[in-house]
Amino acid sequence: MLFRQLLDVPSRTFTYLVASRRGGEAVLIDPVREHLDYYLRLIAALDLRLIYAIDTHSHHDHDSALAALLEHDECVTAMGHESTAYFVNRRLHDGDVIEVDDLEISAMHTPGHTEDSYCLVMDDRVFTGDTLLIRGTGRTDLGGDPREQYASLFRKLLQLPGHTLVYPGHDYNGRHVSSIGDERRTNPRLQLPSVDDYVEVMNSLRPDDPQLSDVAERPSLHPSAPLMRELLALRAALSAEHLLDGTPNG
Secondary structure (H helix, E strand, C coil): CEEEEEEECCCCEEEEEEECCCCCEEEEECCEHHHHHHHHHHHHHCCCEEEEEECCCCCCCCCECHHHHCCCCCCEEEEECCCCCCCCCEEECCCCEEEECCEEEEEEECCCCCCCCEEEECCCEEEEECCEECCEECCCCCCCCHHHHHHHHHHCHHHCCCCCEEEECECCCCCCCEEHHHHHHHCHHHCCCCHHHHHHHHHCCCCCCCCCCCCCCCHHHCCCCHHHHHHHHHHHHHHHHHHHHCCCCC
16 A cells, blocks of 8 residues: 655644555545645656545645645545535545545544544544544534544544554644554543543633644643643653553654
8 A cells, every 4th residue: 555644844734645556546635735736746756546635624724725626637525524615526424435446445424623524444544633633632612512522532433443543634743643542541631531521621722723733732721720630640640651661652
């Protein structure tokens, strides 16, 4: 399989290029408009044909390239059917399968960050958009719902096998990939004891900058709140445990 993880530095947005083989069909996930020419040059250099471009959700932090790709021959632009975006010509439902040569990408509806949030599942990996980040979860204050996000995480995403690789929509700390098992064990927001505790934590996050999908390590977390103190203490304990046993932490 051909796979490239590409980064838009200002927004720390990851774009993914996936194909099964040289000379075959390709899909772009969460492409950024500013880099469209680069994506197309890379696709040509790899002797690929762009068949699909998919946004995992409506983006607040960058301009999607899907509108520009409407003019690109053969390329189908796709988002969840909950999206009202005009530049979509295939609207996905939960469980839909996108076929790219011999690769299959399954659409998993995971509302919470936005109502139209979807994760894209393959055999060995999942593209989580802003639903699940590495050691965090996407903010829910821009039209999202933390209770829905909790259900999406615990009833859907975390039911995937532990070895499933997690490729998020963003990371602000230099990390590139995790796994479902690692996030189950070490993601502080996934250690909260109940959905009500999760909702309280997420509702306490009110960053001013829509360019940030998650601000878990920034002062706006209000660390004086009891739940926040517990969360930060848990994060410190988990980090110390990983330093002791030699397990990579992120």
